[in-house]
Amino acid sequence: MTRYTVEISVSARKVLRKLDGPVRKRVVTAIAGLADDPRPGGCRKLQGRSEYRIRVGGHRVPYDVDDTRIRVEVVSVGHRREVCER
Numbered sequence: 032m033t034r035y036t037v038e039i040s041v042s043a044r045k046v047l048r049k050l051d052g053p054v055r056k057r058v059v060t061a062i063a064g065l066a067d068d069p070r071p072g073g074c075r076k077l078q079g080r081s082e083y084r085i086r087v088g089g090h091r092v093p094y095d096v097d098d099t100r101i102r103v104e105v106v107s108v109g110h111r112r113e114v115c116e117r
Contacts, residue, residue: 035096037066039105043092046108054088058108061087062094065103069096082106084114 039047039062047055064071065085074083077093084093091114094105107114 032067033101035066035069035101035103037062037103037105040107043105043108050090050108054090058087058090058092061085062092062105065094065105069094069103086111090114 047058050058070083071085074085076083082093082095084091086092089111090108091111092105092108093114094103096103
């Protein structure tokens with residue numbers, strides 16, 4: 032199976048740095064898993080957008096999948112109250 036390249040936006044990196052250690056570790060592990068499976072079970076396609084999102088506890092990680100370039104771009108990371116899903 033082809034492994035995707037995972038890129039994380041600058042704004043998502045800033046948010047990741049501010050998260051508590053255990054939460055950050057879970058989110059980073061979930062993001063790393065996108066390299067092997069960009070559309071894991073439980074991911075959702077966002078309405079009216081080309082992006083998907085995964086849920087990691089109370090946090091959401093919206094990301095875009097480019098199958099032609101074999102790339103996943105993490106757009107943002109945030110608590111479920113802060114991340115726009117629609």
